[in-house]
Amino acid sequence: MNRLNLHTLGPIVALIALIILGAMLNPAFLAPANITNVLARSAFIGMIAVGMTFVITSGGLDLSVGSMAAFLAGVAIIAMNAVAPALGVHWGTILLGMGVALLGGLAAGWLNGALVTKARIEPFIVTLGTMGIFRSLVTWLADGGTLSLGSGLRTLYRPVYFGGIGWITWPIITFAVVAIIGEWMMRHSRFGRHVEAIGSNERVARYSGIDVNRVKLMTYVLLGLLVGLAVVLYVPRLGSASGSTGVLWELEAIAAVIIGGTALKGGTGRVWGTVVGVLILSLIDNILNLADLVSPYLNGAIQGVIIVLAVVLQREKSTADER
């Protein structure tokens, strides 16, 4: 039991080490403004990564989330700009845009899930395909340029990213709520137990009477919905979407899930670990920007080393457990 605790606490130890390092390198690191910045910018990847935890735990994978986010942001902006002249610049228009993003997310997630479960195509291939499709569609919608929200709507919508309760802005609150619900679902709900059962042994799960296809479909739909939620909070930040929005978000989300201790082959999911993983990734970026430790050319290398190290430490411990 004691050993298990040490093993699961690995990511948290890494996170605390990073926080101490950051505080030592630059006092501005612990200023409330910087903490708000880091947490708020983690929120997009964070919410997506919580959804990704369920998909990966069930033995699936979704490479399309970054492109999906860009596409949904584009569609939501177009929808809001289109109804603004008729409905006027008020919250109704923005709620409609939010609805478009969330429903679009549901639909896109359902599409991925249906192709995986009904058409029985490998998740890697399905989502590699939809990744290209969503990315092209947003470039096409923007005619190669950038889709921008009208300035009146933008001013109105802006506080959704930048406002909040004191320094705790809405993205941070939403991310926290999503993480808590996600953790509860994974640990205590029947859905979470089914997801883990399917990921560890799909055939046994099927024989135990679990509707495997339905549960798998639901993991993709849940992820799509969370991508939609991330878009709802992303659009007010810069008020625009283009072909370069959300590039590589999928890999950041997957990396966060794995750093957090969820097995890439499925079976065990740890939502709180994912949250820690996301924070580790954001903090590395933040510390590198604040500290001038190395040439900026090497930032990617530092990130890569930390990601691999975090996973190597866990693997060593789990092989020790198996022995």
Next chain:
Amino acid sequence: MQRRNLMKAAALAATLGMVAGAGHAQDAEKKVIGVSIPSATHGFMGGLNWHAQDTIARLGKAYPNLEFVLATAGDAAKQVNDIEDMMATRNIDGLVVLPFESEPLTAPVKAVKEAGKFVTVVDRGLSEEGIEDLYVAGDNTAFGRVAGEYFKTHLPAGSKIVVLRGIPTTLDNERVEAFQKALGSDVEILDMQHGNWNRDDAFTVMQDYLSKYPKIDAVWAADDDMAIGVMEAIAAANRTDEMWVIGGAGMKEIVKRIMDGDKQLPVNVTYPPALISSAIEMTALRFVSNAPVTGRFIIGSQLITPENAAQFYYPDSPF
């Protein structure tokens, strides 16, 4: 991408129709110009695609004996295929090419030249000299220098600035070196990090600059996409009055704000995506006039100020 392919299919159909009809129109002496450019994957290339299409539509009307074939490619290999197709099936007389990458495009473009065609190379040079008849490009050194001079003359000695760099490339290095040289030593550069010509990355980098440095007098964002991310970060930190921002390339939203006299965006430096128009126009002149058009044409980077901004404003362009 799909729309691009559709358009290409339309262009192909038009060309085939033209080839079929060529028998009737022999005496008009039709000339075909192929245009091969990278596809619209980011703001600048989106603008470049728009200007290419716009110029082709206009020249097609002005010179009925000129025919254009436009192909956009998402990578260097596809661009090589496009150029080979143009030679094999469309019998082009001239080629305007913005190479996706220098190395892989050098041999195919050389083959076009050796077949006796007129070759115009745009913006990114080939890796072997003397292939092209005409070279049209923007001036990266001037892009950095013009911005650096503005900072030097408009900031008191001892001022502190931060710089956002693009994707690590030789092009970015040329700009930054020229900027530092023109800036001199009176103004201190606090930090230079890569924002990768991306709004989100620039937003993040600027937020961290703002946490790190209590006093910043000005920002060289070096690109208008990055300038938008930077300004958002500054606004969120409530430090809008403290510093001004210089972007670059002349995005329409930015040019509009300069026209309106925005204090935060005093000027901009051009690196016009419309340089493709210059290249296509000059190549067309080769076939419709006696004007000599061979050589090198380097488009200077100009300073956009509130007074002259109107002439740099293209409201219909996506960039």
